[in-house]
Amino acid sequence: MQTIAHLVKKPWFLGSLVVIFVSVILWNIPIEKRKYGLSQSGLVTDYTGLLPERIERVVRAENRSDLQRIVRQANVNGQQIAIAGLQHSQGGHTYYKNGVVLDMRTFNRILEIDELQKTVRVEAGATWEDVQEAIQPIGLALKVTQSQSIFTIGGSLSVNAHGRDIRFGSMAETVKAMTIITPEGESKTVTREDPDEWMKYIFGGYGLFGVIVDVTVELTENQLYTIQTEKLKMSAYASYFDRLLNDQHTAMHYARVSVAPNSFLDEMYVINYNHTEKQDFTTRLKKEQSVRLTKLALDIGRHGGALENLFWGTQKRYIASLNGKEITRNNAMRSESTFMEYTKPGRVEVLQEFFVPVHGFEAYMKDLKNVIPVNDKHDDFKIHNITIRYAATDQFTTLNYAKEDMFGLVVLMQHGLKEEQISEATSLIQNWTNLTLDHGGTYYLPYYRYQTKEQFRRSYPQWNTFADEKLRRDPHNVFQNMFYDYYVK
Amino acid sequence: MNHKSTRYLPLIVTVGQVVIFPYYIIWLKEVSLTFTLFAWFFAAFSFAAAWGYRIAQSRKKKDRSYIAIIYAGMGIVYVSIGGIKYSSDILPYVVLLLQVILGLLQGYFRAWHAEQDTYHLHTVHHYLIVGCAMIGFSFVKIISPVVFITTFGILMCMCAVWTLVIHEKEEVVIPRK
Ligand SMILES: Cc1cc2nc3c(=O)[nH]c(=O)nc-3n(C[C@H](O)[C@H](O)[C@H](O)COP(=O)(O)OP(=O)(O)OC[C@H]3O[C@@H](n4cnc5c(N)ncnc54)[C@H](O)[C@@H]3O)c2cc1C
Numbered sequence: 001m002q003t004i005a006h007l008v009k010k011p012w013f014l015g016s017l018v019v020i021f022v023s024v025i026l027w028n029i030p031i032e033k034r035k036y037g038l039s040q041s042g043l044v045t046d047y048t049g050l051l052p053e054r055i056e057r058v059v060r061a062e063n064r065s066d067l068q069r070i071v072r073q074a075n076v077n078g079q080q081i082a083i084a085g086l087q088h089s090q091g092g093h094t095y096y097k098n099g100v101v102l103d104m105r106t107f108n109r110i111l112e113i114d115e116l117q118k119t120v121r122v123e124a125g126a127t128w129e130d131v132q133e134a135i136q137p138i139g140l141a142l143k144v145t146q147s148q149s150i151f152t153i154g155g156s157l158s159v160n161a162h163g164r165d166i167r168f169g170s171m172a173e174t175v176k177a178m179t180i181i182t183p184e185g186e187s188k189t190v191t192r193e194d195p196d197e198w199m200k201y202i203f204g205g206y207g208l209f210g211v212i213v214d215v216t217v218e219l220t221e222n223q224l225y226t227i228q229t230e231k232l233k234m235s236a237y238a239s240y241f242d243r244l245l246n247d248q249h250t251a252m253h254y255a256r257v258s259v260a261p262n263s264f265l266d267e268m269y270v271i272n273y274n275h276t277e278k279q280d281f282t283t284r285l286k287k288e289q290s291v292r293l294t295k296l297a298l299d300i301g302r303h304g305g306a307l308e309n310l311f312w313g314t315q316k317r318y319i320a321s322l323n324g325k326e327i328t329r330n331n332a333m334r335s336e337s338t339f340m341e342y343t344k345p346g347r348v349e350v351l352q353e354f355f356v357p358v359h360g361f362e363a364y365m366k367d368l369k370n371v372i373p374v375n376d377k378h379d380d381f382k383i384h385n386i387t388i389r390y391a392a393t394d395q396f397t398t399l400n401y402a403k404e405d406m407f408g409l410v411v412l413m414q415h416g417l418k419e420e421q422i423s424e425a426t427s428l429i430q431n432w433t434n435l436t437l438d439h440g441g442t443y444y445l446p447y448y449r450y451q452t453k454e455q456f457r458r459s460y461p462q463w464n465t466f467a468d469e470k471l472r473r474d475p476h477n478v479f480q481n482m483f484y485d486y487y488v489k
Numbered sequence: 490m491n492h493k494s495t496r497y498l499p500l501i502v503t504v505g506q507v508v509i510f511p512y513y514i515i516w517l518k519e520v521s522l523t524f525t526l527f528a529w530f531f532a533a534f535s536f537a538a539a540w541g542y543r544i545a546q547s548r549k550k551k552d553r554s555y556i557a558i559i560y561a562g563m564g565i566v567y568v569s570i571g572g573i574k575y576s577s578d579i580l581p582y583v584v585l586l587l588q589v590i591l592g593l594l595q596g597y598f599r600a601w602h603a604e605q606d607t608y609h610l611h612t613v614h615h616y617l618i619v620g621c622a623m624i625g626f627s628f629v630k631i632i633s634p635v636v637f638i639t640t641f642g643i644l645m646c647m648c649a650v651w652t653l654v655i656h657e658k659e660e661v662v663i664p665r666k
């Protein structure tokens with residue numbers, strides 16, 4: 001006590017205390033967390049915050065009968081319900097003007113794991129991470145998820161998400177059964193054989209056909225994979241992938257294309273996860289790693305020009321360093337996401353995804369050079385990265401983006417929020433969409449709707465059936481959102 | 490003590506600091522990403538203030554106070570807050586630095602002020618003026634707290650200049666205690 005009292009008298013001691021404390025804070029200042037979601041002073045938004053809207057209220061159902069009651073009441077009162085998972089969709093899919101938002105995060109339990117059948121039954125508001133935590137200790141893993149595990153199961157199925165696995169087809173294919181609440185408030189358990197074909201509309205149905213309450217999804221072994229990376233010329237990719245698909249040695253795959261001025265759309269890297277036949281029970285689920293460094297690298301790349309060349313160089317080195325490393329299936333399905341957080345006021349960073357048939361890829365990429373600028377250093381609209389995924393044919397869902405085997409180009413881009421900046425971005429993305437459509441492709445619907453209604457209809461020729469079925473199954477328009485309002489209604 | 494500046498400038502500073510604090514807190518809340526960080530910013534301020542207080546107390550030459558530098562420092566901090574663009578990438582780091590500087594200056598000023606003869610009189614006046622000022626300010630609608638913060642910064646810079654000018658004269662005219 002005496003010594004402390006004595007020390008406090010010394011300016012150098014207090015000075016050191018300040019320096020130590022400040023260093024600790026400096027290291028712990030969080031990577032910025034964007035404020036989006038359900039509680040923005042009466043307005044709600046989603047991941048981009050581009051479409052703030054006033055809603056009536058947010059409801060969280062306590063249990064299933066409560067959920068049914070809410071839906072039934074909406075039928076009677078003429079209310080509109082939008083369903084929200086974790087709101088990573090970016091075009092107002094989870095809310096509607098003056099409507100009620102059903103927050104599904106209360107339904108997040110793992111209900112049953114069948115080790116023999118390799119299935120898990122889980123509530124729709126749980127995240128893939130919740131599922132991974134439950135099945136990792138018994139050596140199991142999911143068949144299909146996105147590259148990150150931060151999304152809810154209901155949200156992912158409702159956008160018909162896809163990931164890095166090139167063997168198991170679409171995410172919807174891995175669902176054996178599910179419980180839904182229909183627009184009339186009825187609880188139904190449906191399977192793929194269901195004569196009413198509910199699954200066909202619920203998957204990729206953007207919460208417009210009913211509430212997914214729980215699902216039974218197929219699992220596979222949590223295998224250990226070796227990572228194999230390779231640098232390629234863009235022109236060699238399609239044939240390279242063809243070989244990969246026929247080989248069966250590779251379980252998962254994605255690629256990254258250069259958008260740096262020096263190697264713009266010419267150079268790319270492929271990342272494969274190859275079978276080792278070893279099932280893994282011990283490796284823990286990885287947490288977010290090296291967030292600060294990856295964020296710093298991305299921030300540098302965000303400036304474009306020479307700095308983008310530097311960023312691509314760093315990425316190349318990083319990807320090359322992965323070659324030969326081992327990773328479990330579960331860990332390959334939970335990439336970092338925090339480093340992507342971007343909260344510069346007056347600017348927004350968004351995703352878009354364009355799908356193009358595998359066989360037409362090379363010609364498409366050549367033409368794409370005429371649509372997007374090689375060097376965007378001085379432009380407001382900037383492209384930060386493009387990753388390529390494979391999306392296998394899906395003939396099951398109505399709004400299907402993969403009418404044949406497709407490559408999906410996931411694009412991370414940024415632009416300002418002034419009117420002319422938004423319209424400049426919109427016109428560039430619309431040109432890009434036209435090019436994609438001309439090449440027999442489509443674009444992904446969970447992201448911000450830069451596209452026109454016309455482009456939507458060209459991309460999704462079955463939109464008619466979707467709209468008709470919506471009216472038939474939900475005559476009172478109980479389930480509504482801004483996506484439906486803009487594109488379909 | 491004989492001179493008006495020794496009498497009134499510290500009063501302006503103490504009153505100003507308290508009056509500006511609500512606006513400052515609103516600003517700090519806006520730029521802090523989380524409550525934890527907001528609290529840490531305050532902790533940094535307090536530690537730095539303790540440090541500043543001690544530095545002022547352990548001055549060897551009591552008659553050399555550097556008080557003009559303290560005013561100028563505070564002024565510059567508040568004015569630069571007005572100039573900060575909300576580019577959030579480095580903002581928390583800048584704010585942390587400002588908190589430490591401000592804390593240090595504040596602690597030093599407090600220690601120095603407590604040694605002044607006018608201190609006890611100031612304390613009473615200070616409470617009265619702050620009360621009235623806050624009632625007055627509650628009727629003024631502002632768009633952003635930064636407007637007040639910057640204005641106060643400019644006022645502090647003026648105090649610094651005033652002190653410097655007067656101090657020159659003081660050294661000649663007033664015998665030191
Ligand atoms: C950083 C990032 C990376 C991404 N990566 C990929 C990727 O690799 N592959 C991919 O395919 N997609 C990807 N996406 C898109 C992502 O899959 C979708 O945004 C998905 O909807 C996210 O789930 P969520 O829980 O946030 O759903 P939300 O955005 O909350 O909801 C999406 C839709 O589902 C509906 N919905 C939600 N819960 C239910 C329910 N229980 N019942 C019925 N309807 C419901 C909502 O009404 C809404 O229409 C990515 C998005 C981001 C932001």
